[in-house]
Amino acid sequence: xxxxxxxxxxxxxxxxxxxxxxxxxxxxxxxxxxxxxxxxxxxxxxxxxxxxxxxxxxxxxxxxxxxxxxxxxxxxxxxxxxxxxxxxxxxxxxxxxxxxxxxxxxxxxxxxxxxxxxxxxxxxxxxxxxxxxxxxxxxxxxxxxxxxxxxxxxxxxxxxxxxxxxxxxxxxxxxxxxxxxxxxxxxxxxxxxxxxxxxxxxxxxxxxxxxxxxxxxxxxxxxxxxxxx
Amino acid sequence: xxxxxxxxxxxxxxxxxxxxxxxxxxxxxxxxxxxxxxxxxxxxxxxxxxxxxxxxxxxxxxxxxxxxxxxxxxxxxxxxxxxxxxxxxxxxxxxxxxxxxxxxxxxxxxxxxxxxxxxxxxxxxxxxxxxxxxxxxxxxxxxxxxxxxxxxxxxxxxxxxxxxxxxxxxxxxxxxxxxxxxxxxxxxxxxxxxxxxxxxxxxxxxxxxxxxxxxxxxxxxxxxxxxxxxxxxxxxxxxxxxxxxxxxxxxxxxxxxxxxxxxxxxxxxxxxxxxxxxxxxxxxxxxxxxxxxxxxxxxxxx
Numbered sequence: 001x002x003x004x005x006x007x008x009x010x011x012x013x014x015x016x017x018x019x020x021x022x023x024x025x026x027x028x029x030x031x032x033x034x035x036x037x038x039x040x041x042x043x044x045x046x047x048x049x050x051x052x053x054x055x056x057x058x059x060x061x062x063x064x065x066x067x068x069x070x071x072x073x074x075x076x077x078x079x080x081x082x083x084x085x086x087x088x089x090x091x092x093x094x095x096x097x098x099x100x101x102x103x104x105x106x107x108x109x110x111x112x113x114x115x116x117x118x119x120x121x122x123x124x125x126x127x128x129x130x131x132x133x134x135x136x137x138x139x140x141x142x143x144x145x146x147x148x149x150x151x152x153x154x155x156x157x158x159x160x161x162x163x164x165x166x167x168x169x170x171x172x173x174x175x176x177x178x179x180x181x182x183x184x185x186x187x188x189x190x191x192x193x194x195x196x197x198x199x200x201x202x203x204x205x206x207x208x209x210x211x212x213x214x215x216x217x218x219x220x221x222x223x224x225x226x227x228x229x
Numbered sequence: 230x231x232x233x234x235x236x237x238x239x240x241x242x243x244x245x246x247x248x249x250x251x252x253x254x255x256x257x258x259x260x261x262x263x264x265x266x267x268x269x270x271x272x273x274x275x276x277x278x279x280x281x282x283x284x285x286x287x288x289x290x291x292x293x294x295x296x297x298x299x300x301x302x303x304x305x306x307x308x309x310x311x312x313x314x315x316x317x318x319x320x321x322x323x324x325x326x327x328x329x330x331x332x333x334x335x336x337x338x339x340x341x342x343x344x345x346x347x348x349x350x351x352x353x354x355x356x357x358x359x360x361x362x363x364x365x366x367x368x369x370x371x372x373x374x375x376x377x378x379x380x381x382x383x384x385x386x387x388x389x390x391x392x393x394x395x396x397x398x399x400x401x402x403x404x405x406x407x408x409x410x411x412x413x414x415x416x417x418x419x420x421x422x423x424x425x426x427x428x429x430x431x432x433x434x435x436x437x438x439x440x441x442x443x444x445x446x447x448x449x450x451x452x453x454x455x456x457x458x459x460x461x462x463x464x465x466x467x468x469x470x471x472x473x474x475x476x477x478x479x480x481x482x483x484x485x486x487x488x489x490x491x492x493x494x495x496x497x498x499x500x501x502x503x504x505x506x507x508x509x510x511x512x513x514x515x516x517x518x519x520x521x522x523x524x525x526x527x528x529x530x531x
Contacts, residue, residue: 090445
């Protein structure tokens with residue numbers, strides 16, 4: 001699903017690499033936490049997976065494609081096969097919940113009939129059934145993040161990438177979001193989630209990948225947030 | 230591609246940027262109107278050339294008695310033999326010389342009297358003051374030089390005159406106008422381009438949230454950029470419609486007002502104006518779309 005082969009990334013005008021010779025593999029259907037302090041290279045890792053950046057050296061394979069060799073015009077098609085969720089939700093405030101989810105399908109040219117069918121389905125799935133015509137501003141943070149997850153999942157992607165999805169939420173809402181992501185993972189979708197949320201990582205007991213100053217310092221099955229022998 | 234979705238996005242974009250859109254529309258309209266005017270003046274000059282060059286003649290004037298002071302007429306009034314010699318030489322110059330007609334001093338005096346009935350000179354001069362001449366019609370009016378060099382300085386010939394020279398002044402004026410319109414057009418076009426670039430930039434910035442999500446969910450570059458390009462092209466379409474209106478308005482002004490004042494010129498018709506309009510629309514929209522496209526490459530990372 002995701003494979004990093006000796007990947008390093010150095011941003012222009014910076015001496016220290018943001019990611020330093022990282023090699024790892026994430027299999028289909030896994031649920032993986034990506035942890036590490038700020039500046040450890042988590043965001044760079046995710047940006048490489050989304051091909052927002054290209055590695056300086058090494059190769060990044062996502063969904064069976066070598067992203068370093070993927071030509072620009074093929075990138076949109078690649079991104080359609082994965083979903084992304086962010087800390088700040090990234091919803092359109094002037095569109096309703098339903099329109100926000102539909103927007104993701106409209107802009108990739110899906111027909112109206114298909115959109116009308118799948119949008120209520122996916123909103124039901126994330127627990128927002130009946131809230132289709134509400135505006136994002138009327139919803140709680142947890143509900144807004146559910147809308148964002150619905151938008152990311154509406155195409156049934158093989159891979160869901162979440163960048164601190166619970167970063168703006170209280171513990172109760174965070175648990176709700178994690179249950180939702182776990183349910184999505186059970187449908188067979190691989191989930192890669194960067195987080196700072198120690199309680200969640202410790203509770204879920206999933207694979208943990210830890211980065212520190214760009215180096216891969218830990219890759220542990222059924223791990224916790226901090227070091228454990 | 231869903232037309233309704235795209236159209237509503239364009240409408241939203243144009244309204245959000247209304248003042249900039251108006252500036253784009255007006256500057257595109259002015260620059261296109263000037264471009265059209267410049268093209269039409271060229272058409273006008275060409276049609277006048279066709280019309281007038283067909284009518285103009287080269288005149289070969291012969292010496293009269295009063296000319297004995299000028300060097301080319303030192304031998305006095307031209308003899309009938311000299312006039313006949315010139316005619317014979319002209320006839321040999323077919324096909325360049327299409328036809329040549331003789332105008333006697335009497336006829337020249339009569340023409341002068343008819344066209345200048347109030348001229349005070351009339352009282353002082355008689356037919357003797359008017360030179361006899363050959364009026365020569367050329368198959369190619371621009372080859373005046375050939376006649377000039379063949380007959381200037383021949384015995385009895387006082388001068389060889391090209392009527393085209395009178396028209397050249399008028400054409401020169403029109404060409405000057407055309408150049409002025411062209412220069413202003415280039416400047417306006419430059420302003421219009423800068424405005425389009427700026428409008429697209431502002432539009433891209435105000436819609437960065439939408440485009441960010443579009444990129445995220447894998448909308449194709451075409452889908453992401455198209456609303457901006459369509460917006461610019463639509464503003465240019467409005468501008469070129471306005472420019473067309475200005476040109477048609479200008480045409481009716483010329484036809485109903487100027488044509489009455491200046492009767493010796495045949496003005497080009499509405500069909501010429503109509504022929505220019507599609508060109509303006511295509512150039513206007515194409516220019517705007519291309520400008521938008523290159524602006525987006527810089528301001529909309531895909």
